[in-house]
Amino acid sequence: MPRVLFFNQTGLYGGAERSLYDLVTNYPGHCRVVLMQAGPLYDDLITAGVDTPVLGGGFQRATRRKWITLTIRLYSPIVVAIGLVRLSRGYDLIYANSMKAAVIAVLTKPFHRRKMVWHLRSLLIPEHFSPLARLVARWCGNWGADLVIANSDATARAYQSNGGKCLPVRAYNGFSIEKFRPEKRAELRAQLVVEHGLDPTHPIIGMIGRIGPWKGQALALLGLSMGTDWQLLVVGEALFESENFRQDFHESATRYTQTCNVFCLGHRDDIAEIMGGVDVVIHASTLPEPFGRVIVEAMLAGTPVIATNGGGVPEIVQNGVTGRLITPNSATALATAIEAALRETEQSRSMAVAARRYAEQHFALELTLPPVWQALRTMAAQSDGTENAPAVAAGAHESSIKG
Ligand code: UDP
Ligand code: GLC
DSSP states (O other), X not given: OOOEEEEESOSSOOHHHHHHHHHHHTOSSOEEEEESSOSHHHHHHHHTTOOOOBOSGGGOOOOSSHHHHHHHHHHHHHHXXXXXXXXXXXXXXXXXXXXXXXXXXXXXXXXHXXXXXXXXXXXXXXTTSOHHHHHHHHHXXXXXXXXXXXXXXXXXXXXXXXXXXXXXXXXXOOBOGXXXXXXXXXXXXXXXHHXXXXXXXXXXXXXXXXXXTTTTHHHHHHHHTTSSSOEEEEEOOOOSSOHHHHHHHHHHHHHHHHHSOEEEEESOSOHHHHHXXXXXXXXXXXXXXXXXXXXXHHHHHTOOEEEEOSTTGGGTOOBTTTBEEEOTTOHHHHHHHHHHHHHOHHHHHHHHHHHHHHHHHHSBHHHHHHHHXXXXXXXXXXXXXXXXXXXXXXXXXXXXXXX
């Protein structure tokens, strides 16, 4: 197996970092992870025994003085770039797990001279990125990356529509399915009720995920106010947003908490248990979601799921078979779907059973990781100069998968 240096911009946990953790801790060869910032991901990797240097962590903060902030902003990537070149010695390839990591890895390619893999986890579409950002992404993919991996077909298509020359290898996120226990749903619900002082006779709706402008929490609050006795658990934190956004969100959540049955639990690590304890999981992103880990997690938990139809989501949920897909950006559509999911109990239950089965068959780590390892092997074996060659195909995988 090639010696891989994984490179990521943050040490906080978004879905990309959850996926990175699984990639790294199951990698069947030698690897190292370089982060631009410490955080829980760093702590977990160190605990798992992974060599994880952090670069530039002390240069992240903004100050009130604009010129100091600007100097830091310019200085920080240079420090990271020099560090990356130094740390990549002895590795066969650099695996950039985020857009910023990819840009730095491409810019420094003449110095590190390693092959580069870009795991693209964003939809390169105008709704998500400015023209300049899409131009940079195009350049990165066409002139720097030797292999592009996309987290859904939708992400791969958007990459090509943005001018990307290669066809990315599509690799879905994988999950440790044994963490999810659908047979324990009643017990998990009872635990949630006690822990948060919920009314056990009223429906419990879960909205789990990073809080962000397009993640749909505001829409969910609005949708919830259309039901009379629904209790909404909002789980997650505004990890990558500005201080203003955080304040605005928390103020409006507090207002809803006082008038409706909304419970903001903040960031939680016991997601499998929460997913299993609620009656319905809602995903309400207002812009197309590149993949959407939380949807698969709800399916694995055996909980009826409602998700926004867009991006990679229809690759996960088949409407009316494994869940309910709704039109984006409509609080009414969301409320109607919640109402249907609660009323049509038999249908919801059989869809949840089908969803669990489908998720087991398509999104288990054992299934999703081998094609990635195969793609890396193929790419590393190609002689220099064969850039942008798509390498697809599942291959034999000798290591066992850790949960
Ligand atoms: N998550 C978590 N704790 C929280 C909120 C979210 O562990 O409090 C996890 C969630 O279970 C999922 C990931 O964060 O695995 C979010 O990934 P997703 O792909 O849904 O969205 P992203 O935040 O990456 O856009
Ligand atoms: C990104 C995307 C999300 C995806 C995750 C893991 O954070 O926004 O949709 O599930 O990466 O690939």
